Structure formats: structure tokens, C-alpha cells
Amino acid sequence: MPPTTPVPSVQTDRRYRSIAGLHRDLSLCRRCAAAGFSISSAPVVQGGAGRPAYLYGQAPGIVEGVTGAPWQGRAGRTLRGWLQLDEARFDATFYCASVTRCYPGRVSGRGDRTPSPAERRLCTSWRVEELRLLRPTLILTVGGLAATAIVGARTLIECVGKSYLVDDAIVIPLPHPSGASSWLNDPTNRRRLGKALTHARREIARLDEPD
Template sequence: MSVLEDLLTQVRACRICEEHLPLGPRPVVRASTTAKLLVVGQAPGTKVHASGTPWDDQSGKRLRQWLGLDATTFYDASQTAIVPMGFCYPGKGKSGDLPPRPECARHWHQQLLDLLPNIQLTLLIGKYAQDGFLKHAARPTLTETVANWHEYLPHYMPLPHPSPRNQFWLRRHPWFEADAVPALQQLVSDLVKKT
């Protein structure tokens, strides 16, 4: 077993914040030392918690469209690593899911990232991922950060969440799908071998 495989086994057995998880722990993460693309979202929803497959919902369908990837290529861990800010479903809040539990990023992220030497582009999906990775370089709002996506290249590409709940945001900001998505598809195409 490789060092990364051993670490992933530990991550999947993690129970650090079990007492705070309404559906119990089920860490959802995928990675390989050969992956060139890293997808960082916030945390699994209930459907992903049930299936154990990241982005296995309508948000994932839209994300794959934005990336120009079919499901087979997207889920090929040798090409695409999927490491959310929180690995387990955090529970329901007043207006959607609760924020990702902070324990995952604090305890596991650096250990995982250190074992992903080939990552060339990291997609930062949503404000939690943007704040977590960009730190002080993130703008005050998600919209400002995403609008300035080109400033974070070549290492990072900030994105809004592809949730169906974000239809209003996408309608108000047509530049995202007109300008950022084609650029994103080209970047991803250059990195990932489609099957």
C-alpha cells in the first residue's frame, strides 16, 4: 500500500467530528499521486452522503458540463483528485446545508496535498474553498473573486457553486458562462485526457 493509499484509508475511517454529524461520518474524497486537476468544493450533500460518490447530484452534472468532462473522465482519480473542504455531510441549516466542518481541512488537507505532487490546477468551488486556499488573496465576496478568476491562474480557478440554487447568480452574471467557462474548459482539456 502506498503512502497516499494509507492516508486515504485513514481519512475514510475518520471520526474526528462524529458527534456533530446528523447522518454520521462518511468521508468522501478521491485522490491519486498522478492527478493533475484538483476539485475542491465545500462538503457532500445528502445524496453524495448516501452514494459515497462525490458530485453525484445535479450540482455535479452542471460542474462536469462547465469542465467539458464526461463522468468517466471526471471520476478517474488518476487524473482528477476530489478533496472537499469538509469530507462529510455537515447537516441542514436555515438556508441550505451547514458550512463544512473545519476539522477536515485542519487535520487532513496539508497531509493530502503534500502527496499530490502533479496537481497543476485547483478548482476552488464556492466561498469556503476560496477562503481556505486563497486566504488574504480572496476578494471580500465570491462574485468579486470569481470575476477576477484570471488573476489566480495558473494555479487556481475560483468558481461559483454549480448548485441549481445558484440559477439566480448565473442569470445575474452571464459573463461567467460566456467568458470563464470556455477558458476553464480549455484549461481542463489541456490537463485531462478525455476517455
């Protein structure tokens, strides 16, 4: 039986009655910009109340910031390949969210900027409300920041290849599919990913089974 890890208790700014209402406010959110952080897009989120699974990443990339939709770039194609889902099935399965909701911009010579702890805190209430409203049965975290937020893992090595129970949801951490990451250069880490993906695909298939 996977260890039970509680969703962090965080005071939210508002309790919403629907995902549609949350989306209306989220589309207007400028918390990070108002706090003085440099962000390079409007908030990016996708999915409705009927999605059975929750996909939680780090932050939108540059392509996602431009299109306003998550997982549109190369990393998204890699992720869908890992999960063996075409784009239509992926979109029908997952409510896609992230630790911070706006593209954080570039760091010269180092790729996309990692959102600061303060920015992550400013976005936390969106996740808390989404999980309260959606009550997904499956959560996939993508990357280290997302795994830390949901299951408290300190490193990817600690959590990839394992599963967790958070309230009533099975949580399966994955590494980030970015080509800039060297994490999968290690054969042991690739085996960890293989184990995680086997479990993730099995749980996705179960979402279609009748109750």
C-alpha cells in the first residue's frame, strides 16, 4: 500500500463553487507581477470539471506562454509519447496545471528561469482549490518542484518509480521531459522512469473502466 501523504494545508484566497469560476479569476491573475517578479505571459491552464486526472508541472514554457495552452512544445510531445496518448486523449484525460501559472521567462544562457519560492507560494491556492473541486483519482507530477509540492519529495531520485496516496488520489511522480535535463542520462534513472510509466499507463487505462 503506498504511503499516505496529505495535501498541504494552505489558506486559499477564495473558495470557489466551480472550476469555471476559478478559471475566470485565474485568467486575470497578476499576483506575481504585482509582487515585482518578472513574468512573461498570462496564466496558462487547461481542463474542465470532467477530467478524471490531474497533471501538475513546474511552469509553462515559452511556447505555452505564447499559445496559452499547456504542453504544446517538444516537452509535451515527449510526455504524450511516454504516456502513449495522442493529443486528443491526453486533453480529454488530464486537467493540466503547474506550480506557477505564467511563463517565468529566460535566464541568459541557462534556459527558462526557475520560479522562486515566493512565486510558488503565490500560486499555491490555485492548486488547493483545483484539487478540492476536481477530486481527481490520479495525479501525475512532472519535475522536481511539482513532486515536492504534492508529495513532499526532496529529489526526483527519492520519488520517481514510487507511488503515493494523497487523499483519494494515486500520485505518480515523473521527471520533466525537457531535452535540457540530464537526469535521464543515468541508466538507473531511466529504469526509475520505466517503472513509473508502467504504473502511470496502467492507472490511465483504469480511468476508462466502469465503476
